[in-house]
Amino acid sequence: MMQKSNHTLINPQTGNLAFKLYSVDGTNPFDHIQRLNYYSLIWIHQGEGTLRADFSEYNIKENLLLAFSPYQPFLLSAEKEITATVIHFHSDFFCIHKHHKEIACHGVLFNNIYDPPFVKIQEETKNKLQILVSQIKEELQQTELAQYESLVSYLKIFLITASRHKAAQYPDLNKNENTQTSEPFVLQSLKNSIEEYYKTKHSPSDYAEILTISPKALAKITKKHFNKTLTEIISDRIIIEAKRELYLTNKTVKEIAFELGYDDEYYFSRFFKKNATVSPQTYRETVGFNKSAVV
Structure with missing residues (x-):
């Protein structure tokens, strides 16, 4: 059984973070190099800044969803205060590699060596993702049976939605x-x-x-x-x-x-x-x- 602290789930067998959902409002926890041992999704709602990821640098504005794999180094320097929703999840909680055929985000949202590590969120997708975030928050407050299965289902839909959106924005150049x-x-x-x-x-x-x-x-x-x-x-x-x-x-x-x-x-x-x-x-x-x- 996962141990819960607010919107954070901890794997009691390893002590690792399993899943975490939280909001960033004004303060910027990513202003120094991050080398996290879990996947990270950072949905920028407001603010501007500069993202340094791997070997590249990008301008960051509102309505961007940033996606990083375990140990992928990144740093976000804010020029205007950042408001964001952040989701972290460990491979023990949900493995991108094992579920590649189900969600098809490996090589699109994560581990994409050709396109930027983010996707611009359009209005129609924004509404879908907001609903999913609300459902995840609600589920994290529950202690009923099958909480893990429910959370994974919501996470899968979130990843599929974001991956489809990114694939549409970055079609093959040819x-x-x-x-x-x-x-x-x-x-x-x-x-x-x-x-x-x-x-x-x-x-x-x-x-x-x-x-x-x-x-x-x-x-x-x-x-x-x-x-x-x-x-x-x-x-x-x-x-x-x-x-x-x-x-x-x-x-x-x-x-x-x-x-x-x-x-x-x-x-x-x-x-x-x-x-x-x-x-x-x-x-x-x-x-x-x-x-x-x-x-």
Whole structure:
């Protein structure tokens, strides 16, 4: 049984935060680097500021929903006071990887290496999300049987709604019929190539060769459209897969490293820590494989 404190649920078996819903009104708890071991959704209702996430910087305004995966570093500097609704949930409470086919937010709302880590909330979606937040708040006050199942259901609908909204806002670039350049085709080809070869090809020059384009030209296009270097994008894709393996399997770090194209386990561990801020073992222990389930 989950332990409850206001709008916070704690997993009594691990002591980890399981689920939390709260409001931000004026004060900004995200004004320093965050490296949280759970998923975070921050719905900005009012205010302006600057978001630093991973390797990029974005201007933040009202009606944005920010989404961050465990240990994804981010910092929000407010220029005007922030009013927001915040939802945190641990993988023990609800696992994005395990439920990918049900909610399809992995690679859209979370772990999206190409689009910004947020979605602009339009009026029709705003009303739906507000209703869901109210239902979650009400359920958190209950102690009846099946509270966990009810909360997960509301969370799923919230994630599905936000993911559909983001997918509509960031369609594949190659589907843009109005473009007059060849860049969208190149970028889509780059995405496809990274997905096919990220386990064996780790260098930007590898992908320039595959796409028959100069490394300099590919670097320029990538930075312009994704606000990241190609090296950063490749690294992000490798780290996402490493996290998935650490979460879902009991493979050793050495086995995971080898499957991702690294013969040296220690080099891979340093690479992982540099990009994920924690070691593979720490990630597994605090986020990952076969943790005690919340019941």
